[in-house]
Amino acid sequence: MTNEQLFWQTAASDPHRPAVIVDGGGTTTYGELAETANRLSNGLRARGLVAGSALALVLPNRLEFIALQLAAHQIGLYVVPVNRHLTAPEVGYILGDCGAELVVADSTTAPTVAEAAELAAISPKVLYGVGDDAASLQTYHELLGAAASPDDRVAGSMLFYSSGTTGRPKGIRRPMSGLSPEDEQGRIAQWARAMNVTPDGVFLSVGPLYHAAPNQNMMMTLQLGHTVVVSSGFDPEHALGLIQRHAVTATFLVPTMMHRLLTVPAERRNEFDVSSLRTILHAGSICPVATKRAMIDWVGPVLVEYYGSSESGATTIIDSASWLAHEGSVGQARPGMAVRICDEHGEELPPGTPGLIHLKSGVVIEYVGDPNKTASSYQDGFFVPGDIGYLDEDGWLFVCDRRTDLIISGGVNIYPAEIEGELLQHAAVLDAAVFGVPDDEWGQRVVALVQLRDPGADRAVVTESIAAHCRDRLAAFKFPRVLEVVERLPRTAAGKISRSRLRDSYRSGRSG
Known part of the structure; x- marks a missing residue:
């Protein structure tokens, strides 16, 4: 398929090619x-x-x-x-x-x-x-x-x-853009190839199409002649079955989905043939290093991660080989784009120093009806998404957390995503959320809520086991002062948890 053979050309030249398979339809x-x-x-x-x-x-x-x-x-x-x-x-x-x-x-x-x-x-x-x-x-x-x-x-x-x-x-x-549909789709297809999404494959779409990343990745693959398998939602074993049944070559997952796949016992996972997979795209939130390493060990070096926002689009990219050489990175800036790290005043920080991530993609969006927010979201043409991260000496970007989720305890910065990543490595933990609440002595204290894989497990025993796991892996100042088991942690269909809402709910429950 040539660069020009996009959706509308494929429809004309190969009208009988399957375009969309609706799961159950x-x-x-x-x-x-x-x-x-x-x-x-x-x-x-x-x-x-x-x-x-x-x-x-x-x-x-x-x-x-x-x-x-x-x-x-x-x-x-x-x-x-x-x-x-x-x-x-x-x-x-x-x-x-x-x-x-x-x-x-x-x-x-x-x-x-x-x-x-x-x-x-x-x-x-x-x-x-x-x-x-x-x-x-x-x-x-x-x-x-x-x-x-x-x-x-x-x-x-x-x-x-x-x-x-x-x-x-x-x-x-x-x-x-003012472009023709074909020229616009050609730009999309060019990006697909940069992410190792090759023509004429089968793409599994399990995320909600009302969300930016699942939507745009699905539409992108239609420009390369893929057959898109559309599922109404995500269940780990059902997704594995779809990959095997349709010989899926590419999909998009958020880190929560990858973690859920890894919670399926290995012997059960190995019953499904996933050898057709050539590319797993992922983005949307910080992926724990151990989770990504386990995914690569299981399915091979087919993961391609990108980082950006709905406003900036995908600004950095990293394949599996590069990630293994720079574990935890979300990549380097794509050609024609730029990343810098600045302090609160917009002054650029040296390599290795965490600060506010600034992204330059060449596209400036507007927030509907809010020109003040539009103006305040940009500095010198760079979009400021509100994430904290740092660049190493070679320009590889590492994301620490959202600025609004940062915990400052005893004057020390603590990143909830790091603690969540360790909690998720405990065999009993299905999901985890970490946030800070006010503390008279320390300013803030760390609270961790966990959802267990086995709801019927003895909570006291499991909680102590999780605490011991954390003590072995986290510095004392990062250790959760509060560790509680909850029935369920609410995540959006895009796999995100609002720590601010959890924090507010937790505080109101304690004061009630």
């Missing part, structure tokens, strides 16, 4: 998917959407999500993926904030969307539902227009919303 070919996308493009235009309009999708992982995104991307629309687990007021805020001109839901989200639209003063005439049981909304099939390729094609863009862990979520709007 059917298979759609490239020709069928392209025709549906064309029909949706014409249907959306017929309903008044023009370049720059916002199309909101409140959908689970399903074929219609992908078809609508492809349609929007060839007529210059902003696609706004909305977390389908949000409440009506939360969805209503996003719909109003982005100025959604058309909204698509399905039976699982239709009631929420209808209520949200009313709260946002959005006409029910622009609400559409996929499936017969989304009867309260106009039907998705009404959006299907003529099958011909639309005129005046121009690339669209994404408008993702932040998770809102520190207040209302913010819309992250990237400027339109």
Whole structure:
């Protein structure tokens, strides 16, 4: 496949190639998917959407999500993926904030969307539902227009919303490129090759498509002629079964997913053939060194990590061989991009000194309706995501933690991610979260909450075993002053824990 053989060319030259396999559903070919996308493009235009309009999708992982995104991307629309687990007021805020001109839901989200639209003063005439049981909304099939390729094609863009862990979520709007869909997709395909995603493979998509990384990695592989296997969620053994059944060559995982895969007993894991895997992309949060090393030992040197943000995009990259030589690094800056480490005043720090990470990707985003936040997020053209890290002498970046999650105890900086990484290496621990709470003597003390693999285990015995494990591996000032077992630690579908929310919940529970 040449560099020019992207989604639309593949649909024309090889229309019978499988494009999307929905887990538990059917298979759609490239020709069928392209025709549906064309029909949706014409249907959306017929309903008044023009370049720059916002199309909101409140959908689970399903074929219609992908078809609508492809349609929007060839007529210059902003696609706004909305977390389908949000409440009506939360969805209503996003719909109003982005100025959604058309909204698509399905039976699982239709009631929420209808209520949200009313709260946002959005006409029910622009609400559409996929499936017969989304009867309260106009039907998705009404959006299907003529099958011909639309005129005046121009690339669209994404408008993702932040998770809102520190207040209302913010819309992250990237400027339109003004390129043709093919030229825009060519840039995406070039990035795919840099991440060792080779043409004509099978990509397993297990993350939620409303989240930036799973969405963009899925769409990226369609540009290389992949067959995309779409799962509604992540279960370790089910994912292993899908890899074996479909001979998956590439996938995207967050560190939590990798940890869950490793909790499957080795003898059970080895029952699944994962030898087809050529690339495992990962990002989204700090990956414990031991977890990544164990993954490489199991599946081979196929992991490719990148670091960035929804605002900056992927700014650094590192393959398995480089990581083994620089354990813990998230890579070096990609060509044409830059990373620097600065103090709170914007002064650049020397190698080996932790400070605020600054990323330069060549793209400057805007936060919808918040020019002050947009301006304060950049320094000299560098985006400042709020992470703490350092560069070594050779320019390899190491991420310590979020600035907002940093614990300062007795005047010493403590990074929760480091402690969580050690807790996760204990055989009894399924999940862990570490945060700081006020302490009259030390300023802050370290609190660790753990979820056990065996909920029926003797908590007192296991807690002492975990404590002994930590004493052997952590300096005394990092040792959790509080270590508690909880039934469950809430993670987002993207695999992230909001330590700030856990901290607030923990403190309110102790004061109540």
